[in-house]
Amino acid sequence: MPRMRELPPLPLTHSGEWPDRRAELVDAFARHVYGRTPTGGTTAGVEDRGSVAVRGGRRSDLDVTVTGPLGERVVPVLVHVPEGATGPVPVVIGLNFAGNHTTTPAPGVRIHRNAGTERGARASRWPYEEILRRGYAVATAHCDDLEVDAPGHADDGVRGLFPGDPADPAGWGTIGAWAWGLSRILDAVAEVPGIDPAAAVAIGHSRLGKAALWAGAQDERFAVVVSNDSGCGGAALHRHRGPGKETIAAITTSFPHWFAPGFARYADREDDLPVDAHQLLALIAPRALHVASAVEDAWADPLGEYLATVAASPAYESFDLTGTRVDGEEPVSLPALGERVEGRLSYHVRSGGHDLTAEDWGHALDAADGVLKVAGPH
Numbered sequence: 001m002p003r004m005r006e007l008p009p010l011p012l013t014h015s016g017e018w019p020d021r022r023a024e025l026v027d028a029f030a031r032h033v034y035g036r037t038p039t040g041g042t043t044a045g046v047e048d049r050g051s052v053a054v055r056g057g058r059r060s061d062l063d064v065t066v067t068g069p070l071g072e073r074v075v076p077v078l079v080h081v082p083e084g085a086t087g088p089v090p091v092v093i094g095l096n097f098a099g100n101h102t103t104t105p106a107p108g109v110r111i112h113r114n115a116g117t118e119r120g121a122r123a124s125r126w127p128y129e130e131i132l133r134r135g136y137a138v139a140t141a142h143c144d145d146l147e148v149d150a151p152g153h154a155d156d157g158v159r160g161l162f163p164g165d166p167a168d169p170a171g172w173g174t175i176g177a178w179a180w181g182l183s184r185i186l187d188a189v190a191e192v193p194g195i196d197p198a199a200a201v202a203i204g205h206s207r208l209g210k211a212a213l214w215a216g217a218q219d220e221r222f223a224v225v226v227s228n229d230s231g232c233g234g235a236a237l238h239r240h241r242g243p244g245k246e247t248i249a250a251i252t253t254s255f256p257h258w259f260a261p262g263f264a265r266y267a268d269r270e271d272d273l274p275v276d277a278h279q280l281l282a283l284i285a286p287r288a289l290h291v292a293s294a295v296e297d298a299w300a301d302p303l304g305e306y307l308a309t310v311a312a313s314p315a316y317e318s319f320d321l322t323g324t325r326v327d328g329e330e331p332v333s334l335p336a337l338g339e340r341v342e343g344r345l346s347y348h349v350r351s352g353g354h355d356l357t358a359e360d361w362g363h364a365l366d367a368a369d370g371v372l373k374v375a376g377p378h
């Protein structure tokens with residue numbers, strides 16, 4: 001059996017036509033995969049609940065009020081800003097899985113949800129001191145504060161702020177809600193002194209990496225997008241037949257709430273899906289994109305993620321930028337472990353399994369350094 005069926009084409013044209021082609025492709029991903037993000041939502045207010053000095057910077061605990069036509073919701077956002085910068089700094093925005101208090105052992109951070117997960121339990125995924133040293137601010141919110149990650153929460157999360165028909169096959173899912181939330185956090189950090197909202201990086205691991213890609217695809221204010229082990233429904237090609245990888249049948253059975261209801265139609269029919277991951281990656285062009293894999297993370301299909309970057313590269317080349325494709329040839333294996341394949345679209349695969357590590361952050365910030373004006377390291 002061939003390793004991969006032919007991929008749907010990139011809508012490659014003269015780069016001047018890209019805005020129109022881009023809009024059509026965003027619409028195709030909305031229709032078939034994530035559902036349509038409604039318009040009319042805003043960030044209505046940002047309240048600082050307390051700022052303290054931390055090593056290398058300042059930490060602020062914000063309440064961000066997001067609104068839609070049916071109401072509003074308050075989302076706690078934890079922001080770290082480096083000290084001593086002479087001008088506004090770039091900001092990395094990413095959601096976390098278990099609560100803002102799990103991203104740092106610092107005792108002052110509010111416990112809003114998941115009191116059961118200890119302070120600092122996920123701190124290895126948020127190396128704040130090093131991020132600050134590199135000259136970046138960083139903002140995070142608990143994904144459940146936007147919408148709880150389980151079926152049946154469409155009404156009590158941010159989707160509940162908008163009218164919608166739950167039976168609509170192209171209605172948005174939880175990934176769409178999280179992506180919308182990333183854009184609202186970008187609105188909010190634009191109000192934080194010392195942050196440059198024109199230098200924003202969307203980052204996410206795994207299911208939250210899917211959300212970062214979809215946020216970056218829709219919201220061109222994100223100058224850089226980082227996908228970490230996002231896998232199926234993220235950076236991995238559905239049409240790549242990787243051993244032990246997650247399929248559309250598996251993901252829509254375990255996590256039916258993540259996607260547009262109509263996505264499940266493509267279970268065991270990946271070759272019929274009108275879009276594939278390389279087109280999602282191309283939607284970030286000509287902005288910077290970094291895709292990260294872990295070699296033992298077969299479920300996320302590292303080779304399928306790498307091949308997606310190669311197949312997305314022509315979109316970058318049409319802007320005279322480089323992707324990960326070399327000499328127009330399709331690679332058959334992964335690049336060397338731990339080395340970033342550099343380009344405006346870049347890639348790395350590291351040793352180890354499914355996680356967001358300091359090594360991943362290092363490569364991600366290297367990729368961002370290439371396009372943003374960064375004052376660090378301090």
Ligand code: GTR
Binds near residue numbers: 206207208232251
């Ligand atoms: C898995 C899921 C993946 C990935 C992962 C995660 O259970 O099948 O798609 O998102 O969770 O978020 O860690």
